[in-house]
Amino acid sequence: xxxxxxxxxxxxxxxxxxxxxxxxxxxxxxxxxxxxxxxxxxxxxxxxxxxxxxxxxxxxxxxxxxxxxxxxxxxxxxxxxxxxxxxxxxxxxxxxxxxxxxxxxxxxxxxxxxxxxxxxxxxxxxxxxxxxxxxx
Amino acid sequence: xxxxxxxxxxxxxxxxxxxxxxxxxxxxxxxxxxxxxxxxxxxxxx
Numbered sequence: 500x501x502x503x504x505x506x507x508x509x510x511x512x513x514x515x516x517x518x519x520x521x522x523x524x525x526x527x528x529x530x531x532x533x534x535x536x537x538x539x540x541x542x543x544x545x546x547x548x549x550x551x552x553x554x555x556x557x558x559x560x561x562x563x564x565x566x567x568x569x570x571x572x573x574x575x576x577x578x579x580x581x582x583x584x585x586x587x588x589x590x591x592x593x594x595x596x597x598x599x600x601x602x603x604x605x606x607x608x609x610x611x612x613x614x615x616x617x618x619x620x621x622x623x624x625x626x627x628x629x630x631x632x633x634x635x
Numbered sequence: 636x637x638x639x640x641x642x643x644x645x646x647x648x649x650x651x652x653x654x655x656x657x658x659x660x661x662x663x664x665x666x667x668x669x670x671x672x673x674x675x676x677x678x679x680x681x
Contacts, residue, residue: 530681534648539676541669558673560666568656568666570673575649583644591642 529556534574544570637663639670645679652677 527540533555540546540558547557549571557571577583592606638655654670656663 532681534650535646535681536650536677536679537681538678539673541673562662566657566659566662568662568670569653570670571653571655572677573651573653575651577644577647577649579647581644583649586642586644591640595640 527558529558531555536572538570538572540570639667641674643677 527542527544527546528537529540529546530537541560544558544560547559549557551573553573553575555572555574557569559567559569561567596604636655637658637660638653641652641654643650643652652674654667654674656666
């Protein structure tokens, strides 16, 4: 018969293995070798390629009411002399306006955030329903 | 659509990460929490 302390250790080890396996399954990690990045998409979201050539990858979720949510990662070539360190959220919003001239866009908020302790700018915008067919 | 865009530059490219939902403010707010948690795992380098 196994002594009780040893049984507890075995149970804890089994629980650890189970938790590790669950975490790996739930991570939904995407690794892009061409662009050399990785991202853990939300658990259960479907990872898809896009027909839009600039969109590297996207993850899509549709809730039981049919509402759509997605995260898309797109890559664009920058001019060689471009200095991104001086770019502001204002600049990025202007780029969006120029890029999508036929789309109704309103800006709600903007600022800087940090991804992995590095500052990133974000123009937070509202895009009209017409945008739905234009997003990749 | 409601969306939030993050811009990063690396190796001569601009990367735009878009978190978007259908035009439903509450749904957007709820999903944005989940989407931002995911976006903050984004990392260059393999």
